[in-house]
Amino acid sequence: xxxxxxxxxxxxxxxxxxxxxxxxxxxxxxVAGDTENPENxxxxxxxxxxxxxxxxxxxxxxxxxxxxxxxxxGVQFSTDGQPPVSGLLKERLPRTLQLxxxxxxxxxxxxxxxxxxxxxxxxxxxxxxxxxxSFMFVSLPNFALAVILFYIFALKLDWLPDTYHATDPxxxxxxxxxxxxxxxxxxxxxLPGASVYQRLxxxxxxxxxxxxxxxxxxxxxxxxxxxxxxxxxxPSMFSVITIFGINAGALIGGALVVEIYFRIPGVGTAIVExxxxxxxxxxLALVMVIATAFVVLNFIVDVFYTFLDPRVRR
Amino acid sequence: MAAADANxxxxxxxxxxxxxFRTERGLARAVDKVSFELDRGETLGIVGESGSGKSVLxxxxxxxxxSNRMIEDGSVLFDGGQMxxxxxxxxxxxxxxxxxxxxxxxxxxxxxxxxxIFEPLRQHLxxxxxxxxxxxxxxxxxxxxxEPARRIKQYPHELSGGMRQRVMIAIALAAxxxxxxxxxxxxxxxxxxxxxxxxxxxxxxxxxxMAMTLITHDLGVARGRTDNVMVMYGGRVMEHAPTxxxxxxxxxxxxxxLLASVPSLKHAKHTRLTPIPGAPPDIVNPPPGCRFSxxxxxxxxxxxxxxPELNEGEHRYACFYPVGTDASAEALEKNMAQGxxxxxxxxxxxxxxxxx
Amino acid sequence: xxxTLSSPSSPSGxxxxxxIDTADERASDTIEKRTLGLGFWLCIGWLVFIxxxxxxxxxxxxxDPDENFLQFxxxxxxxxxxxxxxxxxPPYGPSAEHWFGTxxxxxxxxxxxIYGARVSLVVGFAAIAFGMLVGGSLGMVAGFVGGxxxxxxxxxxxxxxxxxxxxxxxxxxxxxxxSLFTIALTLGILSVSPVGRxxxxxxxxxxxxxxxxxxxxxxxxxxxxxxxxxxxxVMIPMSALALLGMAVSIVAEGALAFLGLSVEKGSTWGKxxxxxxxxxxxxxSAPWMAFTPIGFLFLTVxxxxxxxxxLRDYFDVKELSI
Ligand SMILES: Nc1ncnc2c1ncn2[C@@H]1O[C@H](COP(=O)(O)OP(=O)(O)O)[C@@H](O)[C@H]1O
Ligand code: SF4
Ligand SMILES: [Mg+2]
Numbered sequence: 001x002x003x004x005x006x007x008x009x010x011x012x013x014x015x016x017x018x019x020x021x022x023x024x025x026x027x028x029x030x031v032a033g034d035t036e037n038p039e040n041x042x043x044x045x046x047x048x049x050x051x052x053x054x055x056x057x058x059x060x061x062x063x064x065x066x067x068x069x070x071x072x073x074g075v076q077f078s079t080d081g082q083p084p085v086s087g088l089l090k091e092r093l094p095r096t097l098q099l100x101x102x103x104x105x106x107x108x109x110x111x112x113x114x115x116x117x118x119x120x121x122x123x124x125x126x127x128x129x130x131x132x133x134s135f136m137f138v139s140l141p142n143f144a145l146a147v148i149l150f151y152i153f154a155l156k157l158d159w160l161p162d163t164y165h166a167t168d169p170x171x172x173x174x175x176x177x178x179x180x181x182x183x184x185x186x187x188x189x190x191l192p193g194a195s196v197y198q199r200l201x202x203x204x205x206x207x208x209x210x211x212x213x214x215x216x217x218x219x220x221x222x223x224x225x226x227x228x229x230x231x232x233x234x235p236s237m238f239s240v241i242t243i244f245g246i247n248a249g250a251l252i253g254g255a256l257v258v259e260i261y262f263r264i265p266g267v268g269t270a271i272v273e274x275x276x277x278x279x280x281x282x283x284l285a286l287v288m289v290i291a292t293a294f295v296v297l298n299f300i301v302d303v304f305y306t307f308l309d310p311r312v313r314r
Numbered sequence: 315m316a317a318a319d320a321n322x323x324x325x326x327x328x329x330x331x332x333x334x335f336r337t338e339r340g341l342a343r344a345v346d347k348v349s350f351e352l353d354r355g356e357t358l359g360i361v362g363e364s365g366s367g368k369s370v371l372x373x374x375x376x377x378x379x380x381s382n383r384m385i386e387d388g389s390v391l392f393d394g395g396q397m398x399x400x401x402x403x404x405x406x407x408x409x410x411x412x413x414x415x416x417x418x419x420x421x422x423x424x425x426x427x428x429x430x431i432f433e434p435l436r437q438h439l440x441x442x443x444x445x446x447x448x449x450x451x452x453x454x455x456x457x458x459x460x461e462p463a464r465r466i467k468q469y470p471h472e473l474s475g476g477m478r479q480r481v482m483i484a485i486a487l488a489a490x491x492x493x494x495x496x497x498x499x500x501x502x503x504x505x506x507x508x509x510x511x512x513x514x515x516x517x518x519x520x521x522x523x524m525a526m527t528l529i530t531h532d533l534g535v536a537r538g539r540t541d542n543v544m545v546m547y548g549g550r551v552m553e554h555a556p557t558x559x560x561x562x563x564x565x566x567x568x569x570x571x572l573l574a575s576v577p578s579l580k581h582a583k584h585t586r587l588t589p590i591p592g593a594p595p596d597i598v599n600p601p602p603g604c605r606f607s608x609x610x611x612x613x614x615x616x617x618x619x620x621x622p623e624l625n626e627g628e629h630r631y632a633c634f635y636p637v638g639t640d641a642s643a644e645a646l647e648k649n650m651a652q653g654x655x656x657x658x659x660x661x662x663x664x665x666x667x668x669x670x
Numbered sequence: 671x672x673x674t675l676s677s678p679s680s681p682s683g684x685x686x687x688x689x690i691d692t693a694d695e696r697a698s699d700t701i702e703k704r705t706l707g708l709g710f711w712l713c714i715g716w717l718v719f720i721x722x723x724x725x726x727x728x729x730x731x732x733x734d735p736d737e738n739f740l741q742f743x744x745x746x747x748x749x750x751x752x753x754x755x756x757x758x759x760p761p762y763g764p765s766a767e768h769w770f771g772t773x774x775x776x777x778x779x780x781x782x783x784i785y786g787a788r789v790s791l792v793v794g795f796a797a798i799a800f801g802m803l804v805g806g807s808l809g810m811v812a813g814f815v816g817g818x819x820x821x822x823x824x825x826x827x828x829x830x831x832x833x834x835x836x837x838x839x840x841x842x843x844x845x846x847x848x849s850l851f852t853i854a855l856t857l858g859i860l861s862v863s864p865v866g867r868x869x870x871x872x873x874x875x876x877x878x879x880x881x882x883x884x885x886x887x888x889x890x891x892x893x894x895x896x897x898x899x900x901x902x903x904v905m906i907p908m909s910a911l912a913l914l915g916m917a918v919s920i921v922a923e924g925a926l927a928f929l930g931l932s933v934e935k936g937s938t939w940g941k942x943x944x945x946x947x948x949x950x951x952x953x954x955s956a957p958w959m960a961f962t963p964i965g966f967l968f969l970t971v972x973x974x975x976x977x978x979x980x981l982r983d984y985f986d987v988k989e990l991s992i
Contacts, residue, residue, distance in 0.1 A: 008829040016841055139972035141921040143928040143940070144964045155954045212419040219378060219414075220485055221433045222405025228683050234424050253836030257925050261947070271837075272929050275844040287833075287841050295832050309424055310469040 002299045009291045011066070013284060014061050037187075059234070068288060085285045088270055096266035100255055102182055103189035104244075110194035115201030118230050122206050134195035142254040145262055146261045148190045152182060185258045192254070193247060197240050204236035245301035250296055321393065324376070325493060326352035327527045331388035331398070333367075333374040333549075335381060341600045344370040346549040347388070349624075354492070355523040357516065359536030359557065361572065362546035365594045368529045372495045376410050377402030393492070408438040411486035415498040417478035421470040427507075428466030429484050438489035453484040460516060476507035480514070487518065495524040500535070512539055526580040533573045537561060545569045548605040555629040565629065565636035567610045587614070591659060604633070612637075612645040613655040680693065710980040720970055724787040726844035733778040735785040735937075771958035773799075779962045782937060787970075789938040793854045794920035798865075800858025800930055805866030810904060813873030814896055823948070824870070827863035835860050836925055848934050853926065856963060857919045868911055872904045882952040906985050913978030917971045925969060941962045 006182035072086070118127040137145070190227075208214065209232055217231045218224070256268035267286060333345040344367045354357055360368050373379045375390050375397065390397040392405065406412075414420040422430060431450040435441045441449060447466070454462035457480040470478055479499060486494060500508040512528075516539045521524045528540055536543045536557060542553040545566060554565035564570055574588040592609040594600055601608050603618040610617065612635045620670055622632040633643040649655045653662075723730070746753050764771045768819075770779040805827075812823040830838070842856045877900065878884060885895050926932040928939025946952065946959035953960055 004825075005828060005832055008825070009832050012829060016845060054960055135976065136972065139917070139975045141924050141969055141971065142927055143943065144968060147943065147953070147960055147964065150947075151953060151957060153962075155950070212414055212416060213422045215378065215380065215432075216412075216414055216420045216482070216485075219376070219406055219412040221403070221489065222433055223436050223437075231422050231425070235422070247675065249831075249834035253835040253922075253925060256836055256840075257928055271840060272931070275840055275931060278844075280844065283841065283844055287837055291833050291839050294834055310471070312369065 002295055005295055006292060007065075009295065010065060010288055011061065013287055013291070014064060049221045051065060068285070083174075086280055088282070089267070089286070089289065092265060092267045092270045095212060095264055096255060096259065096268060098263065099185055099189070099259070099266060100251060101181055102186040103193065103251065103255075107193035107197060108192035110190065111197035111201060112233070114194065115198045116233065118198065119205035119209065120203045120228055122202070127202075128196070134198055137191045137195040140192065142188060142192065143257045143261060146258055149184055149188055150261070154197055157197055184265060185262045186259050189251060189254045193251065196243060196247060200239040200243055201236060204239050205232055208236045234308060238305070241301055241308065245298040247273075248297050252290060252294065262265070321375070323669055324351040325354045325356075325393060325477075327351075327389075327391040328375065329389040329391075330373070330389055331371070332386065333370050333379065334385045336383040336385065337598060341385075342597045343600070345374060348546075348551055350544055350551065350554060352493070352525050352527065352649075354525055355519075355527045357528055357540045357541065359533075359543040360527055360529045360546060361536055361543055361569075362531065362552075362628045363572070363590070363594050364531055365597075367597075368531075368546055369497055369548040370549075370574055372412075372497060372527055372529060376405065376412065376495065378406070378412070381472050385526075396578035407434045407486075407491065408489050409491050410493045410495060411489070411491035412495045413479075413482045413486045413497065413499050416502040417475055418470075419480050419481055421478055423470055425469075426466065427468055427470065427481055431466065431488055432638050433480070434485060434488040448522050449488070450484075453488055454481070456518070457481070457484045457487075458483075458510075462504040472660050476511065477506075477513050479503060483515065483518070485509075486523075490522070491524065492572075493527075494519065495527050495529070497529045498531070499528070501531070508535075515539070533569070545572065548600055549597055550605060551624060551630070551632065552606065552635075553605065553629075554624075559629055563638055565631040565638065567612050567635075567637055567642070568606045570637050571609070607655075608657045608659065610657075611649060611655060611659065611661050612642050612648070613657050613659065614645050615656045617658060639658070694909070706980050706984055710977055713977040713980075715975070716969060717974045719790060720787060720966070723784050724791050726974030727781070727784050727788065727950055732781040732784060735777060735781040750775070754777045761952075761959060764958055770962040771956065773956075773959050779958060782942060782962050783939070783966050785823050786937045787966065789850065789933060789936050790920055790923055790940070790967070791970075793850065793857060793923045793933075793938070794853035794916045797857035797919035797923075798861055800855065800913040801816060801865040801915060802908065802912060804858070805862035805864070806869045806904070806908060808862070809866035809871075810873045810896055810900060811870030813870040814877055814892065814900065820870075827866050827870075830859070830863040835922060838924060839926055840929070840931060842933050848931065850936070853923060853933050856924050860922065861915045861919060865908070865911060868907060869904055872907050873900055876900050877904045909981070910978050910981035910985060913974045913981065915922070917978065921924050939967045943967075955978035 022184055104280055108233065118130050140148075205228075213230055214227060217227050222231065252268075255266070256272065258264070259266045259268035266292070271286045271290075272285060274280075274286065326435075328351070329349045330347045331345060331349070332343065332347055335342040335344060340408070342666055346367075348367075348371060350358070362368055370379060374386055375392075377397065377400075386398055392409070397405075420450060427448055428447065430532060431453060431558075432441075432443070432446040435446040435449050436443075439449075450466055451462040454465060459465055459477060459480050465473070465481075470481070473481065483499075486664075494515075498523060499515060500511050501513060515526070515528070518524075527613075528536065533543070533545075536555075540557045542555065543557050543560045545560075545568060546554045547568050552568045553560065553564065555565075559571065564573070564661070571590045573590070575590050590609055595605050596606070601618070603616075603620055604610070604622055607613040607617040614635065620634075622634050623628045624632045635645040649661055654660050761772050770783065772778055773782065778960055806832070808823050810818040833841075839856050839860060842859070843852060846852045846856075865899075881900050884897060885899050891897075923932055923938060924940035927938050928944050930944065932938055942963040943960055946956075946963070
């Protein structure tokens with residue numbers, strides 16, 4: 001199923017490239033029309049070879065897909081092919097992954113205690129206030145939240161360094177610096193996620209807390225914090241895990257926006273730069289990489305269920 | 315009789331204990347002025363239809379009614395200490411153990427059996443991991459689980475219903491409580507398994523000299539496995555007597571009806587069942603006078619005007635026309651003659667046989 | 671029957687005890703479910719207000735969004751000592767004249783934001799309308815006829831969902847021109863699968879109900895059953911999704927604009943925000959430029975979300991996430 005989905009996704013992406021306008025033009029931009037210049041002619045030849053443009057469409061797709069699977073993501077035409085897309089990815093991916101991991105970690109770290117507290121005093125003052133708060137975060141688009149957090153913490157309070165310098169090599173930063181510079185972007189991504197997780201966790205926890213085994217745990221004298229975290233939490237995580245996969249799409253979109261705003265040279269910036277340079281092969285490759293990651297992640301989420309619930313283990 | 319050391323103070327003294335729930339319709343009196351005593355080493359069967367307040371009474375005593383709409387009043391002395399209107403967490407598991415009706419839902423599905431038994435051992439007895447494991451295996455052996463060392467590494471869904479109930483008993487007994495509340499411990503189980511579990515419970519209770527309340531809707535379950543039986547209806551005690559007495563000379567029409575309505579474990583096939591007509595009382599607006607009057611075939615005008623008090627003594631019951639007395643025979647005759655009771659319940663010839 | 675049960679509080683001040691009360695949860699749920707509540711109507715009020723402002727902007731007494739309202743001050747020349755009128759460097763902060771300040775070109779933020787709403791709202795509305803039309807009908811037919819058609823449509827929905835939304839939007843907008851039409855269409859395509867999946871699920875539920883079975887046995891044509899029996903019922907959960915979906919589309923447009931990939935002509939909330947935060951010093955010295963459109967966007971999205979949420983609870987729609 002996952003493979004089928006990936007094939008369909010890649011076909012769609014590839015078809016979009018091929019049918020929306022002239023593929024050669026899509027690949028090369030204005031250069032494609034200028035066949036006088038011998039230098040351009042060479043580029044055209046290269047593009048034709050890279051994307052097998054002289055072959056019929058199915059073969060073109062098959063060959064391109066074959067290249068893609070073997071890690072040959074093509075070249076960046078707008079920069080005369082250097083570095084190749086795989087090189088670009090190698091440089092940009094770690095930052096994006098670091099940002100997203102930190103954001104997800106933060107989101108869970110915020111959502112779990114928050115969900116447990118609100119569920120254990122459902123409909124109390126804290127719970128009502130938090131319903132409102134989480135609603136606000138969910139309704140605040142990422143880019144707006146980024147601006148607000150940046151304004152408050154970087155400009156008004158002057159707590160955190162503003163941004164990366166795009167030229168700083170990633171591994172050149174000190175460890176502490178790397179973390180600190182990621183804090184604002186990570187929070188921007190984490191807060192809406194945390195709100196969503198908290199809502200789900202709260203609902204599921206309230207259901208779980210009505211289960212007999214919770215009463216049993218209490219009756220055998222387990223202290224209440226242990227009942228909440230050891231007995232109730234794990235069986236209440238299913239919705240959160242499910243949405244974790246679905247939410248990854250929003251997270252990727254959010255990461256894009258956040259990278260642009262905080263000028264983090266990650267995959268998101270790369271993709272937007274490529275769009276603005278009209279370097280579609282790069283867009284194509286990056287979209288495919290991201291979509292693949294997304295599909296695979298959702299698959300992993302399914303596997304993770306079995307860890308959470310021994311009953312579905314075979 | 316296990317309650318032989320009755321010269322001691324009783325373990326539990328319940329007096330005028332009440333539990334109510336604030337509902338939109340008004341106060342629901344789930345337990346209404348209940349008084350009884352439980353000796354050390356005694357097993358008390360608490361019997362009544364579903365909704366008669368058995369669970370609320372027991373959980374109320376333990377302080378484990380999970381509602382912020384709950385109100386309690388009266389007095390419950392456990393080992394001389396007042397329990398009502400205070401946090402009773404220190405008793406849970408350590409002094410009072412509890413087992414629940416459905417072993418399928420009462421064990422944590424995502425936690426290994428072993429861990430669930432270790433918890434009370436480590437919490438209350440302060441055992442370390444190794445000691446807890448040894449003790450857990452002993453406990454599982456005591457409750458009749460084969461291969462205990464393997465079981466503690468399994469999850470609840472890998473065990474049968476009967477095995478799970480045994481595990482639950484082991485957990486409840488882990489910290490050696492002085493009292494065990496067994497709330498319908500076999501209702502969710504196969505008939506064939508029920509008897510083993512009930513006999514096991516009685517055995518463990520006798521071995522340990524522990525007090526126990528055995529809650530059931532089935533009078534037959536109480537037979538032979540309890541020292542005393544208390545019959546509840548609509549949150550009130552209807553009859554309370556030594557088990558033998560209850561079965562030999564029951565006094566309360568509700569007890570009588572209850573016995574006729576439930577298949578007994580022993581002769582399930584031979585008894586003809588007579589369901590109790592009508593439905594359990596509304597505990598927010600209970601019927602005036604005797605709560606059982608709308609369903610009682612002996613009911614007389616007096617029953618609707620005045621609530622009968624429990625009498626004192628070894629055999630307590632709350633009825634103006636106790637079964638087996640001339641008064642009740644007269645009352646029944648009168649109702650038969652007019653074809654209905656004082657509350658309008660139609661009665662014919664068939665139930666008359668059961669009265670004899 | 672004396673009321674001896676008078677102790678007012680719960681016997682234990684133990685929070686966990688309070689939660690496990692099934693009766694409580696249900697009671698409060700039903701209370702909330704009976705009415706849509708004041709919050710819902712406040713949200714609808716705001717939506718009507720902002721839509722009205724946007725629609726009627728040209729005939730309302732608003733300032734021209736493109737006019738430069740330069741302010742002058744008297745200045746004494748250091749050289750000649752002559753007093754002249756010199757323009758003050760914009761942006762100007764909020765004042766009685768400009769409630770929400772002006773931008774760098776001394777244009778009124780309030781009217782720019784209201785005019786920006788026109789594009790943002792139209793895009794949001796058109797996108798979800800497209801999603802409803804295409805996704806809704808595909809999902810309904812798929813749910814109704816079942817078989818291979820259902821499987822193909824469901825798979826297509828799944829494929830569309832396999833793209834992170836913004837990535838798919840970028841892919842399309844990067845290949846086509848960035849006109850109002852393409853942007854709206856792109857966001858419309860994005861909303862096809864969530865809407866379609868809901869429509870399909872709802873149809874599956876209703877196709878089993880008696881009134882549909884009855885219509886079938888009476889020999890009604892499938893197209894008629896869909897129009898007359900299923901559509902009205904599926905519309906109920908869809909209306910909640912329409913509000914939520916419109917919020918998503920407005921936010922997505924904002925994100926595209928923020929990335930510089932939204933409509934090339936005209937202003938939208940996203941574009942206003944992007945312009946305002948382009949330079950850190952502008953944000954620091956003239957935060958109103960960013961926070962005015964952010965505020966309007968936030969209130970609108972929150973109103974849509976809240977109203978959609980209430981509606982969903984009201985009709986008790988389960989299958990609505992994603
Ligand atoms: N949390 C609660 N809120 C309101 N009423 C309750 C609550 N728990 C139990 N009750 C009511 O108390 C009565 C007694 O219930 P219960 O003790 O469970 O009966 P039994 O165990 O005898 O079947 C029932 O009428 C039930 O509806
Ligand atoms: S005879 Fe009267 S008092 Fe006795 S149980 Fe029947 S109704 Fe109640
Ligand atoms: Mg019960």
